[in-house]
Amino acid sequence: MPRTYHLWTIGCQMNAADTRGLAAHLEALDLTPTGCAAEADVLVMNTCVIRQQAEDKILRVLDNWRAFKQQRPELIVAVMGCLVGRQADPSLRAQWPFVDVFLPPSDPTALLELLRHRDLDRAARDALRRAEPDADVAPALPPSAQGRTVTAQVPAVLGCSHACTFCVIPYRRGPERSRPRQNILDEIRRLADQGVREVTLLGQIVDRYGLDLGGGADLAGLLEDAAQVAGIWRLRFLTSHPAWMTDRLLDAVARSEKVQPYLEIPVQSGNDDVLAAMHRGYTVRQFRELVGRIRQRLPDAGINSDVIVGFPGETEAQFMDTHRLLEELRLDFLHIASYSPRPETFAARRLPDDVPDDEKERRRRLLEDQHRRILTEKHQAYVGRTVRVLVEGRDDKRARWWGRTPQYKLVYFPATDDRLGQLTDVVIEWAGPFTLVGVAGRKQDVRFAM
Numbered sequence: 001m002p003r004t005y006h007l008w009t010i011g012c013q014m015n016a017a018d019t020r021g022l023a024a025h026l027e028a029l030d031l032t033p034t035g036c037a038a039e040a041d042v043l044v045m046n047t048c049v050i051r052q053q054a055e056d057k058i059l060r061v062l063d064n065w066r067a068f069k070q071q072r073p074e075l076i077v078a079v080m081g082c083l084v085g086r087q088a089d090p091s092l093r094a095q096w097p098f099v100d101v102f103l104p105p106s107d108p109t110a111l112l113e114l115l116r117h118r119d120l121d122r123a124a125r126d127a128l129r130r131a132e133p134d135a136d137v138a139p140a141l142p143p144s145a146q147g148r149t150v151t152a153q154v155p156a157v158l159g160c161s162h163a164c165t166f167c168v169i170p171y172r173r174g175p176e177r178s179r180p181r182q183n184i185l186d187e188i189r190r191l192a193d194q195g196v197r198e199v200t201l202l203g204q205i206v207d208r209y210g211l212d213l214g215g216g217a218d219l220a221g222l223l224e225d226a227a228q229v230a231g232i233w234r235l236r237f238l239t240s241h242p243a244w245m246t247d248r249l250l251d252a253v254a255r256s257e258k259v260q261p262y263l264e265i266p267v268q269s270g271n272d273d274v275l276a277a278m279h280r281g282y283t284v285r286q287f288r289e290l291v292g293r294i295r296q297r298l299p300d301a302g303i304n305s306d307v308i309v310g311f312p313g314e315t316e317a318q319f320m321d322t323h324r325l326l327e328e329l330r331l332d333f334l335h336i337a338s339y340s341p342r343p344e345t346f347a348a349r350r351l352p353d354d355v356p357d358d359e360k361e362r363r364r365r366l367l368e369d370q371h372r373r374i375l376t377e378k379h380q381a382y383v384g385r386t387v388r389v390l391v392e393g394r395d396d397k398r399a400r401w402w403g404r405t406p407q408y409k410l411v412y413f414p415a416t417d418d419r420l421g422q423l424t425d426v427v428i429e430w431a432g433p434f435t436l437v438g439v440a441g442r443k444q445d446v447r448f449a450m
């Protein structure tokens with residue numbers, strides 16, 4: 001019987017949440033985690049195909065695992081997530097015959113069956129599948145993570161039906177579907193009981209939560225319910241879509257003491273023709289107005305965004321529209337990606353990838369430099385200010401703790417006592433583009449309850 005497992009995860013927060021749920025299932029089967037892949041009895045890779053770089057990394061790790069399997073045929077190897085998609089393509093099995101089981105995103109059922117019923121043949125396992133508990137009611141945290149995990153992500157909306165022309169996610173994670181409200185709230189309650197203090201609700205377009213459930217369910221209502229869970233101090237949600245963020249949602253954030261003033265809204269481009277070619281569903285003017293509405297209701301909000309440079313056909317003038325928009329909006333954090341064609345997508349099939357790689361890199365660097373400068377300037381306003389930080393971990397090398405402000409700014413501060421899971425006021429003394437450093441002031445007298 002396998003005794004240890006090793007998980008390797010790459011990609012978005014949804015993958016991190018799926019990995020956390022899988023770990024909880026594996027530990028419920030009495031497996032224990034190991035950081036050493038070469039020694040594990042079960043290896044699971046949770047994959048991402050949103051960029052070619054991620055795929056390249058996956059292939060390198062899988063090559064190592066192939067060697068492990070040759071040395072130890074009893075080793076169980078599973079591959080999960082967006083590389084697999086909703087149904088494993090037979091070509092995957094042909095390419096990696098040493099992989100025992102392929103798992104769709106967010107659904108570890110096939111691996112759990114394999115582990116529970118290793119002695120049964122496939123037909124018997126299929127028969128048992130119907131009697132297995134629903135993977136959606138996973139224990140919240142694996143025991144190995146309890147007592148040291150302060151924040152957790154909880155999927156609220158699975159899949160996406162928007163079909164932006166560059167994006168492979170709808171093909172791999174399937175159409176949009178909201179999880180039942182009760183399952184989400186139960187999971188948050190279990191997380192709170194296990195010591196988690198901050199929960200981030202996830203969805204590819206999280207603002208669309210509940211539209212497929214009917215009965216008036218929406219994200220604002222879900223956040224209000226989640227805010228009632230005792231032990232949860234902070235709530236966040238991501239990723240938003242500019243066309244779906246409502247004033248009702250913004251008002252719910254503004255009203256709530258628990259929902260943090262932090263929004264992730266990808267703009268992707270500052271040019272209307274590029275946005276139309278991406279099939280994003282909004283214009284630059286609408287995005288600008290949205291940022292205005294957010295800043296009116298939540299003056300102190302942290303607004304993060306994503307940008308793609310070098311989308312097919314993007315001219316220098318169109319790129320400079322993006323540069324100008326970002327200069328104007330001075331957002332709080334940007335994920336800047338160079339376009340890479342993803343199989344199956346409309347852009348990969350129909351639009352020539354005609355911006356050369358070195359030009360994409362030049363544009364990416366220009367935005368990175370701009371972003372770094374804007375953040376360096378913006379963050380000077382924090383120096384001398386006191387911010388409240390939820391402490392998530394310790395940097396042992398430099399004997400300091402780290403945590404996040406309500407706006408998701410990363411803050412370091414030295415302290416010799418145990419601060420994990422505590423709300424601590426920090427007076428900021430130094431501010432760089434990506435971190436703030438300060439000294440601990442008053443801490444809230446609520447202990448991390450584990």
Ligand code: SF4
Nearest residue numbers: 160162163164167204
């Ligand atoms: S909204 Fe667009 S970019 Fe986001 S997951 Fe859906 S298709 Fe992909």
